Amino acid sequence: MPLIDTLAHLLSRASRALGFETADSFPPGHVYARTHWNKAYFDIASDVKPDEIERRLCESITNTPHIFAHITHPTPRMQRALIAVIDMRARRSCGNPDELLALLIHAYHSRHTLEAVPGLRALIEQTVHDDKSWRMQAVMEHLARQQLTIDAV
Numbered sequence: 001m002p003l004i005d006t007l008a009h010l011l012s013r014a015s016r017a018l019g020f021e022t023a024d025s026f027p028p029g030h031v032y033a034r035t036h037w038n039k040a041y042f043d044i045a046s047d048v049k050p051d052e053i054e055r056r057l058c059e060s061i062t063n064t065p066h067i068f069a070h071i072t073h074p075t076p077r078m079q080r081a082l083i084a085v086i087d088m089r090a091r092r093s094c095g096n097p098d099e100l101l102a103l104l105i106h107a108y109h110s111r112h113t114l115e116a117v118p119g120l121r122a123l124i125e126q127t128v129h130d131d132k133s134w135r136m137q138a139v140m141e142h143l144a145r146q147q148l149t150i151d152a153v
Contacts (some may be wrong), residue, residue: 002088005123021046021135026053029063035078038070054078065134072110081114083143090140101136 023046024039026032030050042060044053058081059067065085071078082104089097107113108124115121123142125134 020116023048023053025048032073032075032114034073036072037077041067041070065100066103068100068107071107072079073106073114074110076114076116079107083116086140087143087147097140098133100138101139105135105139119146 020041023044026038061081086097
């Protein structure tokens with residue numbers, strides 16, 4: 001590796017470690033290293049700890065749920081933040097949750113997206129050829145059943 005490349009690599013690592021860059025993923029080797037976000041929408045310094053990164057992203061999803069569209073391979077916690085907003089909208093009849101459901105379903109197009117709710121991936125895969133509105137209804141019912149199970153425990 002030429003000296004210039006080595007220096008550039010070291011400078012990049014130092015810049016990231018000191019928080020001079022905006023992060024667009026968790027650090028290499030992290031359990032959610034495949035999770036990426038568009039740093040134009042999330043201003044997170046590169047020296048922020050992974051737990052704090054995830055907390056900030058979840059807070060952003062809660063406040064502006066459509067921002068979920070700018071996250072690739074969202075963590076289960078991020079998905080649960082979106083599901084909470086979907087549930088709130090469905091319960092209060094304040095807005096159509098279909099757009100948010102579509103974002104959640106889209107996240108499962110990749111096998112690298114970890115499942116936040118047991119059975120959700122299987123349901124999404126089973127309904128891939130079904131009518132869009134029926135598919136969304138099936139996902140909503142599944143999420144509601146899972147919530148009832150969680151509440152009962």
